[in-house]
Amino acid sequence: MVKKLPKVDVVIAGVGWGGGIIASELAKQGLKVVGLEKGDERKTEDYYMVHDELRYALRYELMQDLSKNTITFRRDQKMRALPMRQYGSFLFGDGIGGAGVHWNGQTFRFLPYDFQIRSQTIDRYGENKIPTDMTLQDWGITYDEIEPYYDKFEKMAGISGEENPLGGKRSDKYPTGPMKHSPQMEMFKEACENLNYHPYTIPSANLSEQYTNPDGISRAACQYCGFCERFGCEYGAKADPVVTVIPVAKETGNFELRTHSWVRRVLHQDGKATGVRYTDITTGEEIEQPADVVVLTSYVFNNVKLLLNSDVGRPYDPSDGTGVIGKNYAYQVIKGAATGFFEEQKFNNFAGAGALGMVIDDFNGDNFDHSDVDFIHGGYLALTQTGQRPIQNNPIPSGTANWGKEFKENSLKYVNRTLSVGAMGASMPYKQHYLDLDPTYTDAFGDPLLRMTYDFRDQDRQLAKFTAEKSREILEEMGADQIDSMDELGPYNITTYQSTHNTGGVIMGADPETSAVNNYLQMWDMENLFVVGASAFPHNSGYNPTDTVGALAYRAAEGIVEYSKNGGMLA
Amino acid sequence: MAEKDQEKKEDLSRRRFLKNSGIAVGSLAVGGALGSMIPWGTEEKDTNQAANQGANYNQALMFFTQAEFQTVEAAAERIFPEDDNGPGARDLGVGYYIDHQMAGSYGFNARDYMQPPFFHGEKEQGYQGRLKRREIFRIALREVQNYSHQEYGEGFAELTEEQQDSVLQAFQEDNVNVTTISASGFFDLLRSMTLEGVYSDPLYGGNINMDGWRMRNYPGNQMNYTDIIDKDFQEIEPESLRDHM
Numbered sequence: 001m002v003k004k005l006p007k008v009d010v011v012i013a014g015v016g017w018g019g020g021i022i023a024s025e026l027a028k029q030g031l032k033v034v035g036l037e038k039g040d041e042r043k044t045e046d047y048y049m050v051h052d053e054l055r056y057a058l059r060y061e062l063m064q065d066l067s068k069n070t071i072t073f074r075r076d077q078k079m080r081a082l083p084m085r086q087y088g089s090f091l092f093g094d095g096i097g098g099a100g101v102h103w104n105g106q107t108f109r110f111l112p113y114d115f116q117i118r119s120q121t122i123d124r125y126g127e128n129k130i131p132t133d134m135t136l137q138d139w140g141i142t143y144d145e146i147e148p149y150y151d152k153f154e155k156m157a158g159i160s161g162e163e164n165p166l167g168g169k170r171s172d173k174y175p176t177g178p179m180k181h182s183p184q185m186e187m188f189k190e191a192c193e194n195l196n197y198h199p200y201t202i203p204s205a206n207l208s209e210q211y212t213n214p215d216g217i218s219r220a221a222c223q224y225c226g227f228c229e230r231f232g233c234e235y236g237a238k239a240d241p242v243v244t245v246i247p248v249a250k251e252t253g254n255f256e257l258r259t260h261s262w263v264r265r266v267l268h269q270d271g272k273a274t275g276v277r278y279t280d281i282t283t284g285e286e287i288e289q290p291a292d293v294v295v296l297t298s299y300v301f302n303n304v305k306l307l308l309n310s311d312v313g314r315p316y317d318p319s320d321g322t323g324v325i326g327k328n329y330a331y332q333v334i335k336g337a338a339t340g341f342f343e344e345q346k347f348n349n350f351a352g353a354g355a356l357g358m359v360i361d362d363f364n365g366d367n368f369d370h371s372d373v374d375f376i377h378g379g380y381l382a383l384t385q386t387g388q389r390p391i392q393n394n395p396i397p398s399g400t401a402n403w404g405k406e407f408k409e410n411s412l413k414y415v416n417r418t419l420s421v422g423a424m425g426a427s428m429p430y431k432q433h434y435l436d437l438d439p440t441y442t443d444a445f446g447d448p449l450l451r452m453t454y455d456f457r458d459q460d461r462q463l464a465k466f467t468a469e470k471s472r473e474i475l476e477e478m479g480a481d482q483i484d485s486m487d488e489l490g491p492y493n494i495t496t497y498q499s500t501h502n503t504g505g506v507i508m509g510a511d512p513e514t515s516a517v518n519n520y521l522q523m524w525d526m527e528n529l530f531v532v533g534a535s536a537f538p539h540n541s542g543y544n545p546t547d548t549v550g551a552l553a554y555r556a557a558e559g560i561v562e563y564s565k566n567g568g569m570l571a
Numbered sequence: 572m573a574e575k576d577q578e579k580k581e582d583l584s585r586r587r588f589l590k591n592s593g594i595a596v597g598s599l600a601v602g603g604a605l606g607s608m609i610p611w612g613t614e615e616k617d618t619n620q621a622a623n624q625g626a627n628y629n630q631a632l633m634f635f636t637q638a639e640f641q642t643v644e645a646a647a648e649r650i651f652p653e654d655d656n657g658p659g660a661r662d663l664g665v666g667y668y669i670d671h672q673m674a675g676s677y678g679f680n681a682r683d684y685m686q687p688p689f690f691h692g693e694k695e696q697g698y699q700g701r702l703k704r705r706e707i708f709r710i711a712l713r714e715v716q717n718y719s720h721q722e723y724g725e726g727f728a729e730l731t732e733e734q735q736d737s738v739l740q741a742f743q744e745d746n747v748n749v750t751t752i753s754a755s756g757f758f759d760l761l762r763s764m765t766l767e768g769v770y771s772d773p774l775y776g777g778n779i780n781m782d783g784w785r786m787r788n789y790p791g792n793q794m795n796y797t798d799i800i801d802k803d804f805q806e807i808e809p810e811s812l813r814d815h816m
Contacts (some may be wrong), residue, residue, distance in 0.1 A: 051791075051792040052766055052772055055615040059676075067681065073696055075693070076697060079693065082690060086701065180801045183801070183802070183803055224796040226793075346803055348799055352796075390784060402762070404649060404736065405652050408657070442686070484768060497695075
C-alpha cells in the first residue's frame with residue numbers, strides 16, 4: 001500500500017547544494033516546497049569530535065553506506081561490470097548538505113571557453129582537432145549568461161578570493177578578501193612569477209573573515225585547523241548548505257524537510273511528472289508525494305539512476321550515440337602531478353584549510369596554444385595546503401621502501417619537508433563513456449544499480465604527462481632537492497581516491513536531440529521536471545565543479561519560479 | 572613503564588609455560604588454541620592483579636587469540652619498527668588497535684557492498700571477494716604461520732627480524748602459495764591498519780600517549796592555526812580528542 005500525501009508546489013529529491021539553493025529561492029518566492037533527503041539531519045554541533053582522521057577520512061563517517069547502494073564499474077563494454085564494494089576513487093555525500101558538507105571549498109568559475117568548447121575549438125584549430133569519438137558539445141549557455149548566477153552563489157557562500165588574471169570577466173569582486181598566505185604559497189607564487197605565469201590565491205569557501213551574506217546569514221572566519229575535506233566544519237566557516245541556504249528556506253515557513261526519505265521513482269503521466277514515490281527508511285513505508293514541479297537534486301549518479309529507473313527521457317545508446325540519459329559521463333584527470341622534497345626547509349604541513357593555496361590558469365582551458373599538443377583543454381596547477389593528516393600522508397621518495405625501517409625514517413623526515421604541485425585536469429566526454437542500469441546488481445530496495453563504463457584515453461594520458469611536466473618545472477623553480485612526478489597515467493582505477501568530481505549523464509544543451517535538459521536544467525522531454533547538479537555538465541573543466549553547480553542551481557531556481565507562474569518550455 | 576614491564580613478564584612466563592609443556596609457541600592453530608585454553612597459575616594471577624592497578628583496561632583482546640595477537644604485533648612492529656626516532660608499532664598499541672577494529676564494523680565490512688554474485692574482477696575494479704576483513708585476517712595469520720614454519724621451522728613471532736621481514740615480503744609480493752585470500756591484499760591491509768594504529772587518535776587504542784604524532788611533530792587535535800599559518804615551521808605539543816571532553 002502506498003500512502004498518498006497532499007499535493008505540494010514543488011518536491012525536491014536530495015538536499016545538498018542543489019536542493020538547498022532551489023529550496024531557499026523557491027520558498028522565498030512563496031512556493032510550498034518539500035525536500036526529501038535519504039540521509040540524516042546535520043548540524044554544526046555534530047562536529048565537536050570532528051578532528052578524527054580515522055573516523056571521518058578513512059571510515060567515511062559522512063558518506064553514504066555502500067552496503068545499501070553503490071555503482072558498478074567496467075572500463076569498457078567488453079568487461080563485466082562489478083560493484084564498487086568499497087570506497088576509493090570518489091565518495092558519495094550523505095545527509096542534509098550532501099557533498100556540500102565534506103567538500104574542501106575550492107570555488108572556481110569555469111572559463112568562457114568551457115561553455116562554447118566545441119565551437120571555439122573548431123574555430124581555432126579546425127574540426128580535426130576533436131577526435132571522432134569525443135562527443136564534445138557546447139553547453140547552450142555562454143559565460144556572460146551564467147556570470148550573474150556565479151556572482152549570486154559566491155555572495156551567498158561568501159567566497160574569499162582575488163581576481164583570476166586569466167579568467168572570465170567579473171561583474172563584481174569576491175565578497176571577501178583572499179585567504180592568508182603560508183610560506184610555501186609565497187614560494188609557489190614567486191616561482192610562477194619567475195616563469196612568467198599568473199598566480200592567484202585559490203577562491204575559497206572557507207571564509208577569510210567574518211561575513212554576513214545577502215540572506216542575512218553570518219558566519220565566522222576560518223581557523224586553518226586542517227580538517228575540511230571529508231569533515232564538517234565545527235565553526236561554520238566553510239560554506240555548506242546547512243549553515244547557509246537551508247536555514248533561509250526553513251525561516252520562510254514554506255519549506256518542509258523530510259530526512260530518511262529515499263526517493264525511488266519519479267511518477268509521471270502523459271508526459272508530465274506527477275510527483276515522486278519514496279521509502280521512509282525508518283519504517284519501510286512507501287509514500288507518494290504529488291507535486292506540480294519535481295526537481296532532482298541528488299548526486300550525479302543518483303539523478304541518472306532515478307531517471308532510468310523511472311522510464312523518463314531517452315536512455316543513451318553507445319552503439320549509435322542516440323538518446324541522452326547517461327550520456328557524456330566525465331571525471332577529472334588529477335594524477336599529472338609532482339612532489340618535491342626539500343632537505344633544508346620545514347613547513348607547517350599539518351595546518352591548512354580545504355581551499356588554501358595558490359593556483360595558475362596558464363595551462364587551463366584554451367589559455368595556451370594547443371596546436372602542438374595532442375589534447376584539448378588543460379587544467380589548473382596549484383599548490384594547496386589542506387592540512388596533511390598523518391594516516392594518509394606519509395610522503396617518501398620514489399624507489400624507497402614503503403614499510404619497515406627505511407620507510408619509517410623517510411616518512412618521519414619528509415612529512416614536513418615535502419610540497420606538491422597538483423593538477424586539476426579537465427575531462428572530455430567520449431561516445432563510449434556512459435552510465436546505464438546494471439543488469440545484475442541491485443540496491444537495498446531491489447532497484448538496479450547504476451553502471452559506469454569509463455576509462456582514461458589518449459587525451460587524458462597526454463594531458464596528465466603535460467601537467468606533470470609543468471608541475472615538475474614549478475617545483476624545480478621553487479628549489480626542491482628531489483622531485484617525483486607522474487610518469488604514466490595508466491588505466492582508470494576505481495580503488496584509489498582521485499576526486500569526487502563526477503559529471504554528466506543528464507547534460508544541458510541547446511538541442512533536444514543531443515542534450516537532456518535546457519539551460520534552465522528543465523527536461524526537454526518533461527517540462528515540469530528539472531534535473532540539477534554536475535549531471536548537467538556536457539564535459540568537466542579543469543576546475544573544481546561546485547561554483548558551476550551552484551550557479552546552475554540559481555539559474556534553475558529562477559526558471560522554476562517562472563515555470564510555476566506561466567508554464568511551458570523556458571528555452 | 573610498569574605497564575610495559577608487566578606485559579613482558581606475562582609474555583615471558585607464558586612462553587616459558589608453553590615451552591615447558593612441549594607446545595610449540597604460535598604453531599599453527601594447535602598452539603594458539605591449546606595455549607588459550609590452559610588457565611594461568613593462581614600464583615601468577617595474584618601478581619597480575621597487583622600490577623594491574625592503574626593499568627589500561629582497554630588493552631585486552633576482543634577478537635584475536637593470544638597466538639594471533641602475537642603474530643599481528645610482531646608483524647606490525649616490522650612494518651613500523653622501534654628506532655632512534657621513537658617507539659614502534661608494538662609499544663604504540665597497534666596490536667590492540669587492530670584487534671579492536673576487527674571486532675567492530677570495519678572487521679565485519681558493515682558499510683561495504685557485500686551482495687552476490689561474486690566474480691573475479693580486474694584489479695582496477697577493486698576487492699570482489701566474499702570474505703570479511705576479520706575472516707581474511709584469521710586465514711592470513713594462519714598462512715603466515717604455515718609459511719614461517721615451512722621456511723624457518725618456527726612460528727612468525729619466534730623468527731629473527733630478518734626472517735620476519737622476508738616472510739612479510741613474500742606476502743607483499745604474492746610469492747606464497749595461498750588460495751582463499753590474496754597474500755598481497757592481506758599485506759596491504761596489515762600495512763594500512765598498522766599506520767592507522769600508529770597515527771589515529773589514541774581513543775582507538777593505538778598511538779599511545781600520542782607518541783606516534785609526537786615523532787613526526789603532528790599536533791593532533793588543535794582548534795586553530797590562525798597564528799602560525801603564515802609563519803615558518805613550528806613545533807606544537809599535540810592534543811587528542813580526549814582534551815575536548
